[in-house]
Amino acid sequence: MRQTILLTGLIFLLGCQHAAPSLKASDAPSKPESPAQPQIIILKLDDVKQVKNGAVHRNWQRVADYIEANHLKASFGIICASLEKDNPAYFDWIKAMNQKGFIEFWLHGYHERTADEKTGEFEQGTFEEQKAVLERSEKLAREKLGFALPAFGPHWTGTTDATEQALEAVPEIKIWLYGPKTPKFYKKVALPRVLGLENPTFVPDFAKFKAAYERVGAAEKYLVLQGHPPNWYNDDRWNGFIQIVEFLKAKGCVFMTPSEYVASVSQKGK
Numbered sequence: 001m002r003q004t005i006l007l008t009g010l011i012f013l014l015g016c017q018h019a020a021p022s023l024k025a026s027d028a029p030s031k032p033e034s035p036a037q038p039q040i041i042i043l044k045l046d047d048v049k050q051v052k053n054g055a056v057h058r059n060w061q062r063v064a065d066y067i068e069a070n071h072l073k074a075s076f077g078i079i080c081a082s083l084e085k086d087n088p089a090y091f092d093w094i095k096a097m098n099q100k101g102f103i104e105f106w107l108h109g110y111h112e113r114t115a116d117e118k119t120g121e122f123e124q125g126t127f128e129e130q131k132a133v134l135e136r137s138e139k140l141a142r143e144k145l146g147f148a149l150p151a152f153g154p155h156w157t158g159t160t161d162a163t164e165q166a167l168e169a170v171p172e173i174k175i176w177l178y179g180p181k182t183p184k185f186y187k188k189v190a191l192p193r194v195l196g197l198e199n200p201t202f203v204p205d206f207a208k209f210k211a212a213y214e215r216v217g218a219a220e221k222y223l224v225l226q227g228h229p230p231n232w233y234n235d236d237r238w239n240g241f242i243q244i245v246e247f248l249k250a251k252g253c254v255f256m257t258p259s260e261y262v263a264s265v266s267q268k269g270k
Helices: 002-019 058-069 088-100 127-145 161-169 206-217 235-250 258-268
Strands: 040-048 074-078 103-107 175-177 189-191 222-227
Touching: 040 058, 040 258, 058 074, 058 088, 058 235, 088 103, 088 127, 103 127, 103 258, 127 161, 175 258, 189 258, 206 235
Parallel strands: 040 074, 040 222, 074 103, 175 189
Antiparallel strands: none
C-alpha cells in the first residue's frame, strides 16, 4: 500500500513538471515601452512695439486670441525702446496679456534697426556698453510693465563675446533664444535655432515648413520657432501660420513659454 502511494505521488510530480516547465528569462513577459515624450514647441514671435494712435499692430491681438482660444502658449519679443514713450494703452495691453499667463514677454533688444544701418545693435560695443543696453531695457520693463523680461533674443543683429559676457552679468536674463550651441562666456540656458516658422523671412509657408520639419525638426526634443506677426499682412501668410500650428498640434506637440520649458527640464533633472 505504501509503495503504491509513493509511486502515485512520483507520477503526479513528473506530470506537473512536464505540464508547466520553468520559465526562461527570454520567456518572461517584456515590460511595456515608455511612451515617447511629446515634442515641445516654443513660439518665438518678434517685434512687439507701439503703433501710432493705438497699442500694438492688430496681428498681435489676433495671434494672442488664437493662442488663448486653443489653450496654447507663446512668447512675444519687445523692442524695448518702445517702452520709452508714454503710451498707457500699449503698456496696459502688454500687462493684460502677461497677467493671463499664456504669453511670456522677452527682451528683443533695445534699438529697432533700420535698413540704412550697416551694423546691428549687438555686433558692436564693449561689455560695459552692451550690459548697459540690457540693463536699460530691463529697467524700462520693470518701471512701465511691472515685471522683468527673463529671456533675450537680439533684433536683426549678430552678437559678440561682449554680448555673452553682458548676458551672463544681467541677473534678470536667464534664457537666450537662438543662443550659441557652445558659448564661451554665457553659462545660463541657451536655446539654439533649428528652423523657423517662416521661409523666407516674414512668410509662413506650410509646405516649406513641413518639408524642413520632417527633414531636421521631427526628432528634436524641442523647437524654438521664430515668426514676425506684424508682417503677416495678408490671408496667405496668416493661414500659413495657422496651418503650421495645427500641423504641430496634430503631431501631439506641447506648446510652452521659454520659462515653462526650462522649468520643466529642471524639474525632470531633480
